[in-house]
Amino acid sequence: MTQDEMKKAAAWAALKYVEHDSIVGVGTGSTVNHFIDALATMKADIEGAVSSSEESTQKMKALGIPVFDLNSVNELSLYVDGADEINASMHMIKGGGAALTREKIVAAVADKFICIIDSSKQVDILGEFPLPVEVIPMARSYVGRELVKLGGDPVYREGVITDNGNIILDVYNMKIMQAKVLEKQINAIVGVVTNGLFAHRAADVLLVGKEAGVETITD
């Protein structure tokens, strides 16, 4: 099985959590793209989706899935998204696709977060994958210096502007032992919109695509 086949298997396994007549929160990325393909097969059975990025919105609209503004939705039972890394506490690093802020917002509203990954994303310690931080452009240098004080090596992601008009700093060389503490510390830096640690809003269900099939892990 290729890595993409494992992503696809995890993504299709998430379909069984989608409730009749519901509005589904949808993440961003190559694994989620498989989920959107799967969701399209039951579009007549759902009300629609709330999207975490322009990329996912375009794909869903092209497949005929109605996309709602989050402000017009009172509750979301489900949010389905991938991750760049996830540990045994279901804490994640996300934002490889630069959609972390909208992902965090939609995930905050949802009752249940289903994380879909291939097995390469499971780690003992978070931080091998550089931690994305969304930053207001004029604060880039200041936030960079503050991230260095926290022990990281921030690198400007050249050529990337987020859906919110901001920039991304990817923070290298962080061995993240206390994800909740670090998530708060980084978010407290003036000029940071949010960072890609999802520890306060961890996953509730993890679907891992593996050679042998899809493993389901619950918190």
Ligand SMILES: O=C(CO)[C@H](O)[C@H](O)COP(=O)(O)O
């Ligand atoms: O956080 C994300 C995008 O901002 C993605 O969920 C994460 O980067 C995983 O992507 P993929 O499914 O392509 O491996």
